[in-house]
Each structure stands twice: as structure tokens, then as C-alpha cells.
Amino acid sequence: MEFDSIWIALGIAVAGYFIGNGLKNFKNPDTKGISEIFDEDDEHELIKENDVHHFMGISKEDVKYLIQEHPDIPHILIKDKVYFPKAKLRKWLTNLGE
Numbered sequence: 453m454e455f456d457s458i459w460i461a462l463g464i465a466v467a468g469y470f471i472g473n474g475l476k477n478f479k480n481p482d483t484k485g486i487s488e489i490f491d492e493d494d495e496h497e498l499i500k501e502n503d504v505h506h507f508m509g510i511s512k513e514d515v516k517y518l519i520q521e522h523p524d525i526p527h528i529l530i531k532d533k534v535y536f537p538k539a540k541l542r543k544w545l546t547n548l549g550e
Contacts (some may be wrong), residue, residue: 499541501534508545 505512512543518525519534 497538498528499538500501501536502538504541507538507541509538 460486501515502512505515506513510518519527524544526537526544528535528537
């Protein structure tokens, strides 16, 4: 019974924080949302060539041909290893369909 009260109190405190933060920025549409706060960490993050298929949702074989078919894809070569800047790759993928 005591544990239930702690979880309810914690839930109310978290809800109060998010409601208060939302009301504070109610008339300011340029403020960063919660998803944009977490995206800031991606700006300087590099993805290895072996792991980029998870990010893009394609097979490992397709990643190898990606640079050959699309030389404009943002990538960096360091000691013969290919890395993809996560934020730039996300932006490139969203602009690819346009």
C-alpha cells in the first residue's frame, strides 16, 4: 500500500512539471519541444557504416552501394572507415523524396 502512494505521488509530480512547462511556453511557439531537446545530442554523433543500416532501415548490402549511387550523401572517411553524421544524414533522408 505504501509503495502505491509513492508511485501516485511521483506521477503527479511529473505531470505537474510537464503541465507547468507547457503553460510557461504556451504563447511562445519557437520553444523546443521534448523531442527536439533529445535530438540536440544527435548533432555531432557519428554512425559507423556497419550500424547505419539500423538507422536507415535498409540491409547491410544496400549500405555498401549507397555511397556509390549517391555521392552527395553526407559521410566522412577516417582511416578508410566510413562514418555518417547522424543529424545531417537524417536531414538528407528527409530531403531525398522532394
